[in-house]
Amino acid sequence: MALTGGDVLLERSADGRVAYLTLSHGKYTVVTWQMRQLVADRFAEIDADKDIRVVVVRSDGEHFTSGGDIAGFMEVDPIDFTDLGHNVTAPARSTKPVIAAIDGYCFGVGLEMVLSCDIRLATPRSQFALPEMNLGMIPGSGGTQRLSRLIGLSRAKFHIMTATRIQAQQALDWGIVAELHDDRDALYAAVEQLAAKMANFSPPPSGPRRRCSTRASTRRSTPASTWSGRPTRCCARRTTSPRASRRSARSASRSSPGAEPPRAQTIQGRSLVKAAPFAYVRPADLDDVLDELSGGDGKVLAGGQSLVPVLAMRLGRPATLVDVTAVEELHGYGASAGGLRIGAAVRQRTVERSAEARAVPLLGLALPFVGHRELRSRGTVCGSLAHADPAAELPAVACCVGAKIEVAGPGGRRTLGAREFFVGAMTTAVTPEDVVVAAEFPVAAPGEGFGFAEIARRHGDFALAGVATAVTVSEDGAVTDARLTGFGISDRPAFREVTDLVRAAADADDVERELRGGAAELAAELVDTGGDTHGSTGYRRRLFGVLAARELAKGLRRARGSRASGRP
Incomplete structure (x- = not known):
């Protein structure tokens, strides 16, 4: 062929x-x-x-x-x-x-x-x-x-x-x-x-040094004049405002409840503040975070890459923003008994570039598709999970590998499986008084292989359709487990066990081609999002079917390679 x-x-x-x-x-x-x-x-x-x-x-x-x-x-x-x-x-x-x-x-x-x-x-x-x-x-x-x-x-x-x-x-x-x-x-x-x-x-001439020299020689510079003189847009008054008062010895400054709402800053009579007025606190420990959220009118701020646009468009009007980046516990990152533990304040870029993340190959495949590098430098892994956008990559990864999400609330701490964590579009099992503490992703073992792909109008845009796959093979190369999660195709990550489908195609000369019929049937079942200006439901089903067959075949090939090499 x-x-x-x-x-x-x-x-x-x-x-x-x-x-x-x-x-x-x-x-x-x-x-x-x-x-x-x-x-x-x-x-x-x-x-x-x-x-x-x-x-x-x-x-x-x-x-x-x-x-x-x-x-x-x-x-x-x-x-x-x-x-x-x-x-x-x-x-x-x-x-x-x-x-x-x-x-x-x-x-x-x-x-x-x-x-x-x-x-x-x-x-x-x-x-x-x-x-x-x-x-x-x-x-x-x-x-x-x-x-x-x-x-x-x-x-x-x-x-x-x-x-x-x-x-x-x-x-x-x-x-x-x-x-x-x-x-x-x-x-x-x-x-x-x-x-x-x-x-x-x-150190070896790689990583940031290599990328810096490459970009310096191939990209145009942005004139400094295009950046100078721009007023900074803020979502709230500085916390050192005279209207701010000390709430507690353990919390950062906060606007006084009875004070006049902060006025929007202006230049030449033009408002620079688009968000509705809110108070801002930056607690130093998790107990204080839960205290600030206890009224149900607060919103957790970690990276802000999803929250701030929501505030700017006034789609959300929290009374208080609770900045959790000062809580040391939430910056924990590394191997644990259950896998790779990622604290709620850990940046996506930190995970993307770390050696520890190689233990979870699907994270490494998916993270480069999350927004742009600048956004990943501020956005957090747990923030993306908590935001629960149906077209986001990390919720699909969490569901595919069976990640666990630790949540703290008034009733104590509890752990939820990713597949029960997401309950609808932008909706999770976390209540307004809860905070996500960490996510734990199981590490890969020999004999496991993964695939990830998405189609978007431009790199960094949310996916029109995407899929994450995981395949496990035994020592003789037989398929023992296969699963996939679709995103951008429903109101939440769409998870399915597909072991029988992959097992039936595993010995074919062209595994991907053999999988396409079953993948098309799966697409008809899973893709239920309505059409829009970017693509109809039928178009998304076509995208998902092709991507699912391709990435399941890749996952199978990588699983067999992993089994042969004896390492994930």
Whole structure:
């Protein structure tokens, strides 16, 4: 079948600090759709391995790659093309520096892949091109933008629109490659030496440092003048206002109940405050938080990324905002007897970047889809759960893995399963006098595999439809458990056990294709949200069915790989 074939091999150096990804598919290394997906999977595995510091991408064919299997791509479901620019550009999102070793042809999807790498080395016989125009197509995996940043817009347009090849020396002069080496042996020796050198750096040149240098060279700066002189919009008066009084020795300042409501700040007669008036307190311990919430007219503030817009639109009018970020207990984060415990004040970005989160792979798959990086730097995991937006990612993850949510209230503490925690749109089992203390996600074990995908109009938007999957296999590879949770398709995360469905398709040559019929029936059952301007109910059912089949197949493949390797 044209969609399948080829492989992406992952090997490690003797000391485990350098990962070698090898594209393998014959003399010309034609990239199939299966290989594109494997690139993303391999990089996910690499990023989860804290010992790996540098990645090398190469090919075992006579040429690096002559491009993609166009005939095979024509068989791809149109919805799957949403991954077109995502899978092969995984090097750009990796937390590790990536070196591309190029010998021979580097065309089409191959060039788009190496352009997303950090450093490119080649041989004099190498040639570079985006020849899609010969087929009446435009490169679709980010190559047009990355090439124009490297060599300039005019040159990029010329080579893209005329499908003209760039010879190795010209690529060196224009900065597409950093060095040329005489032949493949010399190239691989130089790459190995460079990778070893970079792996020895302390700390390794990865993470924030790598992202900073990449963005600095590829993004336009925002003029300072566009930021200066902007008045700050506030939702309440400062707590040092004369109208504020000390409520208790253990609580922060709060507006006096009998005082005149705070007036909106103005500049040139224009109001800058959109929220209704409220009092603000910042207790130092959990008992004080519960005291402040005891009247039922307070609202917990942790990250504020969901609450503040609600206040600004006056969809919510709490009498008091109770800021819980000063409560030390709520910042707890780490492994516990029941799994990975995440306190109510722990930021999403903290979890996304932490080594501890690798024990819960589904969290790592889902968090990059939650809003934007800036929002995740303020928003909290428990805040997203408590907000209970039907289209949010983290509630679906919690339901899929069977997370436990600890809640404190007037009657003491209690623990709720995620599937009983969500009771409707923006509605949970938490009362106005309760506060979420922490969420506990079970850690993965060998033989478990996960999948996550969503379709949104733009990255960071709430999903039109999405799915989280988990599959468990026994030592002989048989499916023992499979489950999924849909989001964006109902008034709450839609959980289903699908063990029989996955087990029946597990031995098929194309598991995803075999699953599509059952997934379509499941979509007809689960998707009950009404249509809107972004998509009808039927459209969402179509999205969910395709995503469910794809991610269940991925979960099965990863579960078998996990079982074979003996690690999650």
